[in-house]
């Protein structure tokens with residue numbers, strides 16, 4: 476029992492503890508599981524290694540009416556300092572089914588690849604390259620899981636998840652069964668989908684509770700060397716333009732016809748620091764954790780950037796990242 480936990484959470488902890496033993500952790504610090512290295516504790520934390528475990532953990536939590544959150548690599552999340560109430564399930568389901576046939580066997584087209592949602596994108600891109608499967612080269616520098624990419628429509632270098640996704644398998648609380656949904660169902664736009672929620676939310680506060688299980692990708696066959704060369708060029712471009720260190724990629728979406736980074740730089744905010752959080756001197760749309768920053772430091776920096784850009788250029792910047800967790804008395808940001 477933990478005095479901070481609700482009785483529902485305590486009851487769930489008991490059931491999950493019986494089922495998963497010591498793999499269930501209480502009050503797990505989320506800073507260790509986000510690329511920004513920020514975030515307070517999750518009441519309950521579990522790593523799912525198989526799709527069955529993932530579904531089972533979610534269903535048990537839903538039955539207990541405890542909020543759930545599926546975490547991929549935490550590469551798009553600003554988690555509050557107070558942490559996340561309820562259950563956070565880290566997705567490490569990493570099965571990959573590659574098409575049959577030789578790597579450059581044109582006859583076996585169209586090669587369809589099915590990947591589980593916990594597969595790490597850059598590793599997948601390299602693995603596909605070795606097989607002579609092209610279409611995911613853009614993902615080589617995008618940290619995160621397949622599940623995160625399906626939710627966010629992750630993309631880079633002019634390509635998007637939606638371009639190579641045929642369909643994805645979901646498990647939703649409402650339907651209580653596994654269902655494949657074709658790419659059109661996801662209503663993809665620029666870093667948006669019908670699954671992605673914008674703005675600040677507590678775990679579990681989605682219009683629909685769901686988990687992404689698998690994705691089927693349509694790829695084309697090319698020579699491994701050609702694919703590797705393209706990925707090497709993308710990697711080089713990224714290294715030249717983006718800062719190293721702890722970040723969550725682009726903080727804001729690019730407004731129509733412009734770039735968030737250009738606007739923040741033109742507002743003279745490059746290099747500005749609040750607490751341990753800094754607007755990168757290398758790329759103004761990257762906010763980096765310089766020294767033990769808190770989530771509140773990042774919130775203050777986000778607000779500074781938004782208000783300054785609005786005042787100088789009359790442009791409303793929209794968050795690309797998600798703020799999640801318990802923000803206490805702090806008013807949620809109204810704009811996203």
Ligand SMILES: Cc1cc2nc3c(=O)[nH]c(=O)nc-3n(C[C@H](O)[C@H](O)[C@H](O)COP(=O)(O)OP(=O)(O)OC[C@H]3O[C@@H](n4cnc5c(N)ncnc54)[C@H](O)[C@@H]3O)c2cc1C
Pocket residue numbers: 510544545546547548549550551552566592593616617618619620621622623624625626627628629630631685686687688722723724725797
């Ligand atoms: C250095 C750096 C560079 C980046 N560059 C890019 C870039 O070029 N392009 C780009 O698009 N992004 C970029 N990002 C952001 C990030 O890589 C993507 O947003 C990525 O898709 C996040 O995946 P994730 O697995 O980490 O998701 P998380 O951050 O863990 O989660 C994101 C959302 O997806 C949900 N989710 C994740 N998995 C599942 C699942 N299986 N079922 C249901 N919901 C799920 C989570 O609940 C959450 O709502 C960058 C980030 C960093 C740190």
